[in-house]
Amino acid sequence: MSQRSPNTTDERTLALLVFVRSHFPDAPPPAIASSDASARRYWRLRLTNGDTRIIMDAPPPGEDIRPFIEMQERLTAAGVAVPNIFERDTGQGFLVLEDLGDCTFFQWRHGHSIDTVNARLEEAVRLLAAVARTETADLPRFDTAMLNREMDLFVDWYIARYHDTPFNAEQTARWQRLRDEISTRLQTMPQGFVHRDYHSRNLMVQDDRLVAIDFQDAVRGPLPYDLVSLLRDSYIDWPEELVSKLQAVFWQQCPPDLREAWSLEQMRNDFAWVAVQRHLKVLGIFARLSIRDGKHGYLKDLPLTWKHLQKALAQLPELSGLTELIAPLGPKDQGLTG
Incomplete structure (x- = not known):
């Protein structure tokens, strides 16, 4: 999917930008990476050192990121490769994840x-x-x-x-x-x-x-x-x-x-x-x-x-x-x- 910049007039996207800036104040705004069959969206953030991260945007109350976090911990403990979690805001439904690229x-x-x-x-x-x-x-x-x-x-x-x-x-x-x-x-x-x-x-x-x-x-x-x-x-x-x-x-x-x-x-x-x-x-x-x-x-x-x-x-x-x-x-x- 082609990446595009966030719409800063959208209330949810504004909340996303505040979350990103609180953890990565020097990073440029993220670009949309993909969406799925749910209401979740995924954004790609490029850090100042060149690394990238994926932001999971799972708006509550329809989405709840806590099961994702719990299953990620269980699967990791079992030796299953899953994306690392770097930052989280469970109340707002934001996660900073390892960027696995786009290749399914x-x-x-x-x-x-x-x-x-x-x-x-x-x-x-x-x-x-x-x-x-x-x-x-x-x-x-x-x-x-x-x-x-x-x-x-x-x-x-x-x-x-x-x-x-x-x-x-x-x-x-x-x-x-x-x-x-x-x-x-x-x-x-x-x-x-x-x-x-x-x-x-x-x-x-x-x-x-x-x-x-x-x-x-x-x-x-x-x-x-x-x-x-x-x-x-x-x-x-x-x-x-x-x-x-x-x-x-x-x-x-x-x-x-x-x-x-x-x-x-x-x-x-x-x-x-x-x-x-x-x-x-x-x-x-x-x-x-x-x-x-x-x-x-x-x-x-x-x-x-x-x-x-x-x-x-x-x-x-x-x-x-x-x-x-x-x-x-x-x-x-x-x-x-x-």
Whole structure:
């Protein structure tokens, strides 16, 4: 994204400039670096010695930087590479972070050989061992209520708003039964620390290492969840043979006692269940980002997300009712702008 200077007539930006000057009085004003699917913005600050920092601008009350700080500390303790925090103002929602550059794994893969990209993807899978070991005490639980709220985004935004075909009473009852079956099934899986959005756009490539970002919504939940986020990425369609290989890599690095109780075949089946839950949610989120927030670029990612959902459903005859229920509701042709 091209960088631009702050608008000094904007009240939030004025607060940002006061924060920056309190810590870096000699630095020039920061330039906008990027934004994401939330209300957060990121600014790049160039210091007088030539170093750079990233300012996270997370305006309260809608945004709260305290979970980011807590998860950063937990992940660091577990040995996961995450951005360093240099300064903070939790009341106003500002953080000064290590500048990791602009190269996400999603961007980095362009211009590299297939073998090199696949090796980097395997590195990302292997990093999940440390992520899973991260302390989960007092973390929110990815419980039935949370899982159901996420899946209901599919009905509320993708079905009712994007397709403009709300479910009738009978369809709603069917949906609720199937949704509850999915969320109940995910509760039976091995549980651990879940980043919750571990994919190619949330992994930065810096100095030949991968650094995880956007981890503030971490929970204790199903162990395959982050693997699904990575290998069934809504932005990259990884080859099926590679996915199968890396599922085995992930399973092999689980503790021996877990592998005894949780076979590779069981893990792959759990992977499919988690994929259904996640892609239902993501379809709803992408529709909401377009319709409510005017971020229409996410609509181009609906077809791959739908493809991933259908692939997972095809492995789960128990959910044939869901396959039937949503069969006519694939993504529309490109070009919708909400």
